[in-house]
Amino acid sequence: MAKQQDELILLDFWASMFGMRVRIALAEKGIPYEYREEDLKNKSHLLLESNPVHKKIPVLIHNGKPVSESCIIVEYIDEVWKDKAPLLPSEPYAKAHARFWTDFIDKKLYQPGRNLYTTKGEELEASRKDFISCLKLLEGELGDKPYFGGESFGYLDISLIPFYSWFQAYETYGNFITEHESPKLIAWAKRCIQNKDSVSNTLPDLEKVLALFNK
């Protein structure tokens, strides 16, 4: 469990939406940690040792023990520091529901999003359609709630909000405007940024992410 002198190290990359999930969760819980920026072309010994299977960020190292995969890390954080700002619902069905939609984001939103700036022609067209239909499904899931978690910002909000920092990149390369396609999602994202310091302090500038491609 959480001790007085917890040592927490987060191995991360500033633009990673998966890393952002972990940073937001730690911020929501007010947990101090050491952030270490990884050079993904020259991964540190600690990263390779802590995540030998996938060699990917984010990795959270808690008192020497590594935890990998962003959703697993966020659930871990929620469990260890359970007395503050609960992220997952406690009720099993609501919890399964939040996990389902996070899994949807990872399986159905991420790759088409990536294809928007890595592919061309027909493949790009197909990916744009997929991406937009996923946004609409997520918008349907949000409904009229202020957050995906209901009245409170929670696990599913944390899973999705980092993608907002990539929207400008998606829009530029995918040639669409998210606000036209999913206005409720944009309103939700702006609400998260306005109301949650954990989000506004974590998300990088949209222009900075776009600049990643102008090299």
Place this chain on the structure above:
Amino acid sequence: MNDEVILLDYWASPYGMRVKIALDEKGVDYECQAENLQNKSPLLLKSNPIHKTIPVLVHNGKPICESLIIVSYIDEVWHDKSPLLPSDPHQKSQALFWADYIDKKIYDVGRKVLWEKGEDQEMAKKESMEGMKKLEGELGNKRYFGGENLGFVDVALVPFTCWFYSIETRGNFSIEAECPKISSWAKRCVAERESIAKTLQDPHKLYDYYVKLNP
């Protein structure tokens, strides 16, 4: 408690088998509804409108989708018998990590060995073997992945073993030769756990079914 538990399933699905094993381990009474994947039932389409896939667990009218999410749900709701996930947060995160690995590197890749051709199939064969060897290392000399008792990772992986024969035959390699510990573990699971013995399908029956679909 008069729980109504319905499982929408397909006989050959290893994902469905995970859920059946979990329910049986917990001694939960349920009704199994066999789906015709060419003609999906209204209940399936209503319960899983996003993916329209099995398995779906419908518990007192509420649907839960995605096999590992369902198994976690079952573990939480029927928590007083045969716990599948460890209670220690770090150990739990490790179990979730390996189950996720199994989905991405064993199931997804195994499917490619069966359904792809040429270079894609060759690459899948290589990845499949690498994945199995990593699991062989993770199992080590433990009785089960869960330690002395069957756990979440065992439930995640064991259904895949009845598809080994098809993958080995189509891929022309031997998992048993390369991963003797996994092979013994698979036999132990069937010998020691009734939930597994009665759930796993006959590997030859699966192979005949597969060959009809992909001669």
